[in-house]
Amino acid sequence: MAVSRYDQRKNFEEEEANAIGTQYLRAELLGESRATTIKALLRDYVQLRIEYYKTREPRELEIINAKTAELQSQLWTGVREPAIAQPTPIAALTVSGMNDVINTQSYTQAAWVNRIPxxxxxxxxxxxxxxxxxxxxxxxxxxxxxxxxxxxxxxxxxxxxxxxxxxSPRGGLIRVVPQNIISLQQSLPAS
Structure with a gap:
């Protein structure tokens, strides 16, 4: 059970990095001004996700989760408004991509809470x-x-x-290192 849950946490980290990277590219479909805002928010989001994987402190985790929820709200608003203003297949694609970003974060957190009974x-x-x-x-x-x-x-x-x-994903010696998200962060341009 423990090994399969560890593998599941690693797989969700990979899926999360892929979803964020894909959405980063899709942000360009929203136009230059909105794309710049979404990309900046996604860079901040990637940094928060790395902190989530690395933290061991419960209080720090609460702060990270609150910041993550706030960023998710801003990201969702950033793709929702253009989709409402001009409902096109491209707008639907960016909304779907942002939905994937938010869902993969939820799946990851659920996998980290799921422990041996x-x-x-x-x-x-x-x-x-x-x-x-x-x-x-x-x-x-x-x-x-x-x-x-x-x-x-x-x-x-x-x-x-x-x-x-x-x-124990937050304790012990064997931990999930967010290699895919760190690679994504390194591949993203600074601005």
């Missing part, structure tokens, strides 16, 4: 406990096998630690 953790811990108990019971009295008593507990502990680390 407590009942699954309880089951894994119970299996580990009883496995160790059975090994200890089976090895009693045998002097040479006492060294083996440490193998299962260490193996199970390391396994559970690895699972917990992978399942």
């Amino acid at each position: 407590v009942s699954a953790w309880t089951l894994m811990i119970a299996i580990a406990f009883f496995s160790n108990l059975m090994q200890g019971y089976g090895a009693r009295g045998a002097t040479g096998r006492r060294v083996l008593l440490f193998v299962l507990p260490i193996t199970v502990s390391l396994s559970l630690s690895l699972i917990a680390d992978i399942d």
Whole structure:
């Protein structure tokens, strides 16, 4: 479960970068003045998304989420107004693209909140406990096998630690690095 969720978080990061990059290009379809505004907002949005992936602080995360919601509102207004004023297929394309940008952010956040359920953790811990108990019971009295008593507990502990680390997107050593969004940021012109 943990590995599939980690992969899912990585895939959503890639989809998010693709959606933002595509919308950045589609912004040019709105005309030069509006495109400049949308592109500047998207550059700020990319920076916020990178901060979202890198932060570990809950308070900082709240601030990033509030800023992200505000930017999304500005971005939506930026494509909605021309679509209402002149409903054309091109305007619909830019609205659809902005919808993809906003949706992929929601999918990413949902994947980061989705964790291994407590009942699954309880089951894994119970299996580990009883496995160790059975090994200890089976090895009693045998002097040479006492060294083996440490193998299962260490193996199970390391396994559970690895699972917990992978399942904690904001903590631990194994984290999703927003490589695609960072690459996108580097490819965007400064202004």
